[in-house]
Amino acid sequence: MKAEIIIIGDEILYGQTVDTNSAFIAEKLGELGIEISYKTSVADDVKTIVEAIHLAQSRVNLIISTGGLGPTSDDLTLKGIAKAFKRNLIFHPEILKKIEERFKARGLEMPKINQNQALLPQGAKALENQLGSAPGILIEEDKKIFIALPGVPKEMKAMLEQEVIPLLKTKVGKTKIVHRKIRTTGIIESKLYEKIQDLLKDLKEIKVAFLPSYQGVDLRLTANLKTSSKSKDAITQLEEKIKERIGEFIYGYDEQTLEEVVGKILKENGKTLSVAESCTGGLVLAKITNISGSSEYFERGVVSYSNQAKMEILGVPKELLDKSGAVSPEVALAMAKGIRQISKTDLGLSVTGIAGPTGG
Known part of the structure; x- marks a missing residue:
């Protein structure tokens, strides 16, 4: 099955809102083995929406749109869908009742304009929205599936997982x-490629994608063979060869995070950790404490942004700051030693650097 994702909304096109919906949808469809062939972004305009739907119908089996299902005048997706499928909009009292009950549960009176959200193209099925007022829309026609979901990410994600998947x-x-x-982590994309490029030559059964980010580079291996077991075997064989080449840089697999893996290692070895941050302002602390069970190994953290804080809290000598500067290996080491000493942990970690273009 091939799919197209249509993102509807002027705010997306003009960069006022970042599209995170398509990435989430693509990931979930990929897990089902559905190939994402196209992603289209269109304006809040009936004619444009109709054209996008017709184009998608000509090239894929599954179309999922997000956005434009609200009750206001700029929410034109419903009209676009009705026109694209040449169907009248039909009022559904049972949908209106659910919308009214949702407002009532929040202690609010439903505005009359929300009655528009009880309209569906004739023959379409409503998809339950547990978190908002706009139902999703399902139309099956000519062996093709069309699904429209709200643009609010929280609502879209819940509906995709509960209704669509x-x-x-x-x-x-x-x-x-x-x-x-x-x-x-700890290796740039080009160096990583150099180390494994010969393994990637003439690969017919597996696709390999390099996904760089600020934290490191992910390698995504994808196999689509006759059976899932054959796909798994092919992935495993290539993975073992890759590990032989770059094992020292691998910290995890699939959705494991660096902080999750570090926490697991600390737990397994019975070690404790404390952290002193400067320019990151608590970012490292937040990542560490976001992991369930981190209290077993994490003792405390300090944000010592100013030189005064580094001296008073961590005991960094003024002479060292004057000589080497706050952003230096020497001061970073002194910060790590200081936080380890005052917290009496096995390990001390520190972060210092230049924050922003002005070095503030």
């Missing part, structure tokens, strides 16, 4: 596609 599972059956993500 179970439906699609009945359509696609068991997936043969297998994904594996190898997560690395």
Whole structure:
């Protein structure tokens, strides 16, 4: 099955809102073995929406749109869908009742304008929205599936997982596609490629994608063979060869985070950690404490942004700051030693650097 994602909204096109919906949808569809062939962004305009739907119908089996299902005058997706499928909009009292009950549960009176959200194209099925007022829309026609979801990410994600994915599972059956993500840090993308490029030559069964980020480079391996077991075997064989080349840079797999892996290592070795931050202003602390069970190994953290704080709290000598500067290996080491000493932990970690273009 091939899919197209249509993102509807002027705010997306003009960069006023960042589109995170398409990435989430693509990831979830990929897990089902559905190929994402296209992603389209269109304006809040009926004619444009109709054209986008018709184009998608000509090239894929599954279309999922997000955005434009609100009750206001600039929410034109419903009209666009009705026109694209040549169907009248039908009022559904049962949908209106659910919307009214949702407002009532919040202690609010439903504005009359929300009655528009009880309209559906004739023959369409409403998809339950547990978190908002706009229902989703499902239309099956000519062996193709069209699904419209709200643009609010929280609502869209819940509806995709609760309503859409179970439906699609009945359509696609068991997936043969297998994904594996190898997560690395401490090596740049070009160097990583150099180390494994010969392994990637003439690969017919597996696609390899390099996904760089500020934290490191992920390698995503994708196999789509005759059976899922054959896909897994092919992935495993390539993964073992890659590990032989770059094992020292691999910190985790799939959705494991660096802070999660570090926490696991600390737990397994019975070690404790304390942190002193400067320019990151608590970012490292937040990541560490966001992991469940971090209290078993994390003792405390300090944000010593100013030189005065570094001296008073961590005991960094003034002479060292004057000589080497706050952003230096020497001061970073003194900060780590200081936080380790005052917290009496096995390990001390520090971060210092230049914050922003002015060095503030």
